[in-house]
Amino acid sequence: MRRRAALILAGLALPAAARAQGSAPRPRGELWFDPTQLPSFTGTVERYLPNPRGETDALIFREGPQIVFPPDVADAVRQAAPAGRPLVVWGIRARNAPVITMLAFAPASDQPPTVVDRLYWRLGGRLPQERATQLTVSGTVKQPYYAPQGEVAGAILEDGTVVLVPQGTAEGVKDLLKAGATLTAEGMGQAGEGGRALLAGALGESPEALKPIAPPR
Template sequence: MSRVKSALLAATLLVGTAGLALAQQGPTYDPAQLPELKGKVAQYTLTPRGDVDGLILADGTEVHINPALSAELVFAVRPGDSVTIHGLKARAVPMVAAASVTNDATGATVAGRGGRFMRARTPMEAQGTIKAVLHEPRGEANGVLLDDGTVVRLPPAEATRLAAQLAVGQKLFVRGDGLTSLLGRLVLARQIGPDSTKLTDVARPRMHDGHGHRGMMERMGRGPMMERGPMGAPGGSDAAPRPPG
């Protein structure tokens, strides 16, 4: 295993362990002891479920956060806010697996675990210029960010297969299932191409992908189980959390 993959795997395991520990009565691990990164939030990134699973900073850094913290995060941190992040940095790409995110102006800190929100997706199309390639915490590409802020997601295997069409600076037309909310705009790609007349099909994620089928299906919004929300019902609330103001 390469040093980069080893570091990213360690970051994923560490952040997951820290999240579980922080959910307990007395935190076992202190995220403040992890490396610190400061920056300004440009936008959220979304999972196929519609949860926030990270941030894009103004300098292009990709910040990964536990999607279960979606509701807490959007109330604590908004685009334009300056933040302090504690987590582990990737070696090869500008990416951080965050254990905590703090709003520098208010002092509000998000860490630990929380409820998950489920939102319906509808057929959607999007087009624009690719601004950045997005990744999973382990470093695998799993989508792109368009210049209008739209997040496009693909299974990692398909993102690798179609990498030539997903390069920064290229035009992209995407057709699939998506959603638009106060948190941003997301399209789960079923077809992509340089325009609507030259489309390539995107395969759906396989049940057994070598990385654990439940994790993959959860990431692509087809998981057999959902975490229970704060009221104890599967998925919490169907309504998107509304940031203050």
């Protein structure tokens, strides 16, 4: 299944010569395929989400779904739809979770779409870098944070803080990542104007209950 998905995504990618020109969004007319033939999803932007590198690479619709996109198009997406405004997204929805990998976007369906010319569907690109700092965050879980393929990969708190967990460990801490759970997390990440995000090394219901996350079996 994963190999098939990879082949589908690769088939939608632009030719190498086009990718070499950079990864800025492209007008529809420059592409060899019509992005509006892809499934479309419309919602109101509730907030933009950071990752532990300090980049913006996702948003959540007020209606619930999570949208992921490359951080280098974040400014263009935000300009098209600031928080509180509607956005139309063309892309690929995970089979078992409300998460969509963006391939094109527009402020409205009657406006020409802008196309994302590289796919952003590997969770590893969100991991903290050397300049990350130690953070401790607490709050109530708004909803799980999903990998583009649909697996639970962490949690989004009510204030927009993103808590990722190491790959393969979510099952062991799933009760702490559910909507409505009280969560404290400690790990490396970034905090700035775009919000807070970290890769957790320890989780608990409170600062006093923090426990290291067990490695995947």
